[in-house]
Amino acid sequence: MITEVAHFAFIMAFVVAGMMAAGGLWRSPDIAKRSAITLLALTIIAFLGLEWAYITSDFTVLNTVLNSHSQKPLLYKISGVWGNHEGSMLLWIVILSLFGAGIALSPHIRDETLRQRALGVQGLIAMGFIAFSLFTSNPFARVFPAPADGNSLNPVLQDIGLALHPPALYLGYVGFSSVFSLAAGALIVGRVDQAFAKAVKPFVAIAWLALTIGIAMGSRWAYYELGWGGWWYWDPVENASLLPWLAGTALLHSLLVLEARGALKRWTILLAIIAFAMSLLGTFLVRSGVLSSIHAFAVDPLRGSFILALLIACCGGAFGLYAWRAPQLKTLRLFTPVSRESSLVANNLLLITIAATVLTGTLYPLVMDTLGLAQISVGAPYYNATVLRIAIPLIILMGIGPFLPWKRPGRWAFKGPMLTCLLLTALAMLFIRVNMLGFAIAIWLMVASLAQIKWPLTLKNLSLVLGHFGLGLAIVGMIGTMAMKIEDIRIVNPGDTFTVGRHELRFDGVSNVFGPNYGAEEARITLGTDILKPQKRWYPVSDSQTTEAAIRTYILDDIYVVLGERDLKSGPDAWVVRTTVHPFVAALWFGFGLVALAGVLMLINSWRRR
């Protein structure tokens, strides 16, 4: 019964999204606003209905049968809803409606015509995605006869990381829909000014913040769950999340110029469109199964075509509108080459170049395969050769740009602090012997960022300092994991001691332990006074195994232990143990944390300034 109510609410949501589009694009702002709020209510009802089916283990619903199991822990019943294609599309639509309601209610949008048009565009997008969900991937489909129990959720996905990573990422992806709608609205209205920058900024800030957190959590989850100790694989789907992040970062910076000088109007609008286009492209890549990726869901060609159609409609429509209306948005401003605004333009160009490079690498295998030329994959070597090199000038510039004053720098007052920073970096480099280039730019960025603190502190200044400093810190962690990792694989008998890097470990044997829905072999490995317990888990319901690494984090490095297979040839209790020491990983997570914190401050700041 509850499933039928939810299903009905979902169908009604399509109708209401239609009203929202009609009200927004024709004449009734009132209908558009009310529809946006009703749409949110309806999609939440639909979502809670599906949650209900999971929590009560209602195996008359096909989606529950395929992805849940009565004995799964409650947290994973709840989060299991978005661990599959149908459920995650529903979550996607809920968030889309949430941002629709956000546009309807935001006090930062002063121009009511802009609000109305943006709601109309948001309504159109909602219609497209609800139709996609209803026609190709309905989460409320029933199954008859109902089976006794479900297939359960893939054990790798039974993790707190999965409970949080997709919602955060979706909040980011879909958040850019509101930015897109506002940009399209501004094109229809024909006015892009400082007021527009103020209206759109909170939305960009939320989307960017959520995307940053989502990507960081995904990296963190890959690091501890997948057992290989990496945090970024240049997997096509990871790239799909990086692309809107890069475009979004560029947009944040171009908005600064729009806000301060009323310039870069057309460019900002274009970036807003690109950011959401990248989100849609990411969705297409993940959901259509065209790429081989660890994130791929089982494939249905109809879904791929449908999303591709949505992608073309959104981008085609927006770029068409842009071509038609943008020429009216002329700004007649000239930037002097050495100024804040010029450095922000350079930042934007470099970020977009990186995005284009990543996009090329991601789509190239697809193009080659479609043309029947070769089956290839583009991996880390390509990105290291291209992206890392383009990133170097960008990071150096991140240290310089904020020193420069807006408009015309009458005096070269910024020269002094900048030289001091350069000197400090050179001094620090005297103590570093490895990976000199990498550490030099990381230290430069951190020192220069700290030098940019201005008293009295403002939220805006603090968010700049923390964001840039955090990235510098994260780069230190990246160098550590990429270039300085120590790996050790060996067969050990109980009582054996071995040394990896600066750590000495003792293997004490393996015993059997049981969790709520799995059994495991658990090793005990002594490290000083601490005992590490890596596990190999076996989930009987889905007949699959997972490896749970044991990780200890120190300021200088992480020690990461994985239990391998038993090796009877070398002794009755001999096991393979893989130990990895990852230097500076703590700096990576802490750096990401600071970048996210910068996002929070930016959000508060953009919220307070109406």
Added chain:
Amino acid sequence: MTPRARARLTSIIIVLAGLGLAVALTLYGLSGKITYFHSPSEIATLNAKQLEKTIRVGGMVKAGSLKQTGEKSVFVITDYKADLTITYQGVLPDLFREGQGVVVYGRYDTASTHFTAKDVLAKHDENYMPPEVKKALDQNK
């Protein structure tokens, strides 16, 4: 030249130079750093130069072929036309199973006719088959 035109010209030159550099890097990256995918039966058709490169090979893991001695694993993958013996040092991924699709990344050794894998990729969804493997298998049915 007016100051406006000069400024515009300077910025165009800078943008073009940057763009050129990016394109050059991308082409360089794509020419040397891509990895080709082959099925086990294609290995025989490759020339010495192609075999020097690190490649990816995909197929089904033959039932009963996995032998593990310590941290070293040896198994056979097949596309139902040709077999290929893979050796791998390290812990196999969780979803590695006999009778399921797998992609290995590494180098073929002509002398021993073994493939030494640096990486073994088994997918996280047990119903999911890497597209390359599926294609290679479909062609040989």
